């Protein structure tokens with residue numbers, strides 16, 4: 001087990017090559033946001049854009065279109081209920097994020113199934129929020145999951161649902177055993193988030209605090225992970241994930257010096273400055 005240190009940042013966040021364009025910094029597809037939880041997918045999408053993902057498309061409910069374009073006009077949109085458009089967008093993406101505000105009804109399940117069936121092992125899939133809760137109820141997806149090797153980002157209750165390990169007895173030994181069966185990365189979000197990597201290593205975060213306990217905070221983290229993976233894809237995979245998780249809490253910690261609570265959108269607004277201040281060589 002190792003503690004994630006600040007020095008990971010300038011190893012991962014490096015100067016951009018002059019000869020480059022948006023296509024070099026990754027295509028992200030975010031999927032979620034039903035009529036009740038539109039904010040979740042908008043925050044995730046906005047976080048990915050602010051991290052520097054080259055091209056970001058949001059597949060969401062048509063109800064969210066105006067808000068999405070008002071808050072983050074850099075993002076493109078498709079209606080997540082169009083199977084044809086969704087499959088086309090999945091095929092084009094480098095990084096996919098499903099779950100923030102997706103909900104758990106039959107429409108949500110259908111969308112999740114389409115995503116799992118059309119994602120290849122060459123792409124990177126992040127599974128968050130409602131998508132984790134849905135998979136917990138549908139173990140028939142496990143064989144697909146084991147082929148895709150996704151990144152799960154559960155909070156402790158979502159992890160209990162998925163793994164069957166009660167929150168009170170979750171520990172590194174039991175968590176690793178189930179994570180290795182899933183053949184996936186697991187980012188278990190809590191005070192001092194723990195990351196169970198596919199290569200068997202474990203990273204722990206020692207920053208962050210209760211000033212982060214506001215709805216949308218995990219949705220924002222999921223978008224940051226997508227944005228980091230999109231543009232730093234040539235770097236060491238496990239280190240990119242650690243750097244993304246560290247960035248999210250480090251910004252919150254900085255802001256908490258003069259804010260009693262730090263909102264997810266406060267973090268999003270500071271990502272560009274924070275990345276510039278913590279970037280290193282090539």
Ligand SMILES: NC(=O)C1=CN([C@@H]2O[C@H](COP(=O)(O)OP(=O)(O)OC[C@H]3O[C@@H](n4cnc5c(N)ncnc54)[C@H](OP(=O)(O)O)[C@@H]3O)[C@@H](O)[C@H]2O)[C@@H](O)CC1
Pocket residue numbers: 036037038039040041099100101102103129130131133155156157158167189190215216217218219
């Ligand atoms: N603005 C938006 O659009 C927002 C949309 N959102 C979207 O909503 C969807 C549902 O996600 P969700 O996390 O809100 O609900 P759910 O999965 O039922 O989990 C909550 C249950 O678990 C329990 N619990 C125990 N330990 C816990 C822990 N460490 N961390 C958290 N919970 C813990 C907890 O216990 P209690 O609070 O009762 O003590 C409660 O019983 C999802 O798609 C998400 O993206 C949200 O992001 C909010 C902003």
Ligand SMILES: Nc1ncnc2c1ncn2[C@@H]1O[C@H](COP(=O)(O)OP(=O)(O)O)[C@@H](O)[C@H]1O
Pocket residue numbers: 129154155189190191192193207208209210211212213214215216217218219220221
């Ligand atoms: N007390 C705390 N200490 C450190 N981090 C916290 C604390 N409370 C919440 N967080 C962070 O906030 C995020 C909450 O994620 P999640 O519950 O999925 O939020 P949401 O689904 O509402 O977006 C995680 O990154 C978690 O680590």
Ligand SMILES: [Mg+2]
Pocket residue numbers: 128129155218219
């Ligand atoms: Mg969440």
